Amino acid sequence: MKSKFFEALGGFAVGVINGLFGAGGGALTVPWLQKSGLGTKEAHAGAIGVILPITLLSAALYIRRGEVAVAEALPFLPGTLLGAVAGAVFLKKISSPWLKGLFGALIIFAGVRMIFG
Amino acid sequence: MNFFESSLAGFFSSAVAAMGLGGGGVLIIWLLLAGFSAASARGLNLILFVPSALVALVIHAKNGLIKPAKLLPTAIGGLMGAVAGVALGGAIDPQLMTRLFGVFLAAVGARELVGAFRKGDK
Numbered sequence: 001m002k003s004k005f006f007e008a009l010g011g012f013a014v015g016v017i018n019g020l021f022g023a024g025g026g027a028l029t030v031p032w033l034q035k036s037g038l039g040t041k042e043a044h045a046g047a048i049g050v051i052l053p054i055t056l057l058s059a060a061l062y063i064r065r066g067e068v069a070v071a072e073a074l075p076f077l078p079g080t081l082l083g084a085v086a087g088a089v090f091l092k093k094i095s096s097p098w099l100k101g102l103f104g105a106l107i108i109f110a111g112v113r114m115i116f117g
Numbered sequence: 118m119n120f121f122e123s124s125l126a127g128f129f130s131s132a133v134a135a136m137g138l139g140g141g142g143v144l145i146i147w148l149l150l151a152g153f154s155a156a157s158a159r160g161l162n163l164i165l166f167v168p169s170a171l172v173a174l175v176i177h178a179k180n181g182l183i184k185p186a187k188l189l190p191t192a193i194g195g196l197m198g199a200v201a202g203v204a205l206g207g208a209i210d211p212q213l214m215t216r217l218f219g220v221f222l223a224a225v226g227a228r229e230l231v232g233a234f235r236k237g238d239k
Contacts, residue, residue, distance in 0.1 A: 004190040011194025012201070019202015020214065026139050027222055029191070031229065038187055044137025045177035046184060050192045052170045054199040059163035061203065068160025076165055079124030080131040084169040087135025088176035094136075097234045103138055104230030107222055110142055114219025 007036050011050065018054050024114075026051045027107050040096040044103070118151045126151075127165060134166060135173035 010032040018025030029050050033043035062068050091099070118126075130144035144165065148158035177183050 007187075007190035008194030011191035011196075012198035013194075014191070015195035015198020015200070016202035016205065017198075017218070018195070019199045020205055024218060024222065025195070025199075026137070027225060029195075030137060031225060033187070033191060036187055036191065038184060042182050042184055042187075045174070045180075045182035046188045047137045048135070048170045048173055048177070049183060049188050050195050052167070052174070053192060053196050055163050055166045055170070057196065057199050058203070059160070059167060062156070062160035062163055067156040068164065070164060072157065073161050073164045075118070075120055075123035076127035076161065077168065079127030080165050080169050081172055082124075083128035083131030084135045084172035085176065086128070087132035088173040088180075090132070091136045091177070092180045092182070099136070100229055101233035104226045104228070104233055106133075106138055107226030107229060109226075110139065111219045111221070111223030111226055113142070114215050114222060116219075 003036075007032075010035075014050070015054055018051070018058070024110070025054065027110065030103065040100055041091060044091060044099060122151070130162075131165070131169040134169050135176075 029047040
């Protein structure tokens with residue numbers, strides 16, 4: 001019970017960050033899930049599931065505020081769906097060390113971008 | 118942006134997202150370069166994550182990578198946090214927060230990168 005509360009706390013931090021910045025929560029979710037005991041690939045796959053409801057909430061807010069319309073997303077949809085299949089299949093095939101390394105590099109890049117605007 | 122370009126942008130950002138690597142940055146940069154407003158870019162990125170995530174999750178579940186029991190506490194906490202985060206919104210200087218978060222992200226990334234090829238990973 002105690003550890004589940006602790007995990008929820010980490011999730012809470014992720015959600016707050018996502019709410020504040022509109023992104024970035026996912027980057028912290030993966031290491032957090034690994035800390036909770038998941039393997040690398042399970043953490044990456046699971047992070048998607050954790051971020052999804054948060055993103056749905058944010059997307060709904062954006063649409064409601066009129067900042068974007070769903071119709072604008074339609075041209076991107078076919079490519080997006082294909083990409084999701086490709087990425088998911090690739091996740092199963094890639095080795096965990098390479099996945100971790102790639103993730104680390106991408107996160108450093110994102111972090112540096114945020115520091116220097 | 119023609120359909121081919123949109124498809125390409127959607128494909129790559131979605132593939133990266135389906136691997137749990139983020140992918141948001143990819144699409145947002147692409148959209149900004151194509152002349153979309155910042156709000157549109159962020160909104161489109163959020164909207165497009167939904168179908169991408171759903172498709173990816175189905176495949177991940179089929180591959181046995183989804184462990185609901187382990188994910189639920191974090192996911193529930195995350196949703197509550199998101200509401201709080203949106204509410205906090207403009208309370209802190211955004212530029213400073215972004216810079217601080219950037220430092221934190223870089224540290225997390227470095228830790229991941231350094232630990233990537235160490236033994237004992239599942």
